[in-house]
Amino acid sequence: MNERIQEKLSILADAAKYDVSCSSSGGKRKNEQKGLGNAEGMGICHSFTEDGRCVSLLKILLTNHCIFDCAYCVSRRSNDVKRAAFTVDEVVDLTINFYRRNYIEGLFLSSGIFSSPDYTMERLVRIVKKLRTEHKFNGYIHVKTIPGASPELIAEAGLYADRLSVNIELPSELALQTLAPEKNYQEILTPMAQIRDGIIQHKEEKALFKKVPQFATAGQSTQLIVGASQENDLQIIKLSDSLYQGYGLKRV
Structure with a gap:
């Protein structure tokens, strides 16, 4: 791996550690003396299949550049952090090479939003499509969809990703307006509903x-x-219940 890719991987794996959509032990033991193993909280994480198997995933951002300035996000526009962006082919090559070395069994892919939601989502789709169709990659893929992206792109992502997710970000629309005024609550709920309907449609068609x-x-x-x-525990529990019931989520 050349130094440029290694630097990108270091930045974008570290930025992805704030996405807790994968299981983590919480361990922070680093390998500082050329020993075996590393429990650093970035890069490779774990998820579980329905039958209980634990799979290792490469967890990265496509980029930590972002057009939004959400107060809670380390990748916010105004934050003075080192920025990087992978190309489509770089993510594909990393995934395939890590898989062949038995480092990982799948990919967890998210991204900051650069240029526009569609611009970003189109690149995420190109990555997973290329993995599936050109490289015949059958490992697990989890893709974070981009709120505000076109329904066509989200539908295409669902053809190639095993799991899709949309971050609801905060427990209420008021909280979102306060901490992320550039974002729209409806733009978050709309793709969640689309994914729910796509899953239901797939099950119905599969029966026929x-x-x-x-x-x-x-x-x-x-x-x-x-x-x-300011939301209390009861409000958050009620929100979680409504998301499970209304959108058929596997996990909040």
Whole structure:
């Protein structure tokens, strides 16, 4: 791996550690003396299949550049952090090479939003499509969809990703307006509803036809920040319940 890719990986794996959509032991033991193993909280994380198997995932951002200035986000526009961006081919090559070395069994891919939601989402889709169609990669893929992206791009992502997720960010629309005024609560809920409907449609078609296109067969999930706004525990529990019931989430 050349130094340029290594630097990008260091920045974008570190930035992805704030996305807690994968299981973590919470361990922070670093390998500082050329020993075996490393429990540093970035880069490779773990998720679990329905039958209980633990799979290792490469967890990275496509980029930590972002057009938004959300107060709670380390990648916010105004934050003075080192920025980087992978190309589509760089993410594909990293995933394939890490898989062949038995470092990982899948990919967890998220991104800051650069240029526009569609511009970013289109690149995420290109990555997973290339992995599936050109490299015949059958490992687990989890893609964070971009709120505000076109329904066509989200639908295409569902054809190639095992799981899709949309971050609801905060427990209420008021909190979102306060801490992330450039974002729109409805733009978060709309793709969640689209993914839910796509999963239901896939199940219905599968019952009728022998062969139908896959669509997010591992379901969808979300996450939110607790403690940055004034909502109490009961409000958060009620929100979680409504998300499970209304959108068929696998995890909040």
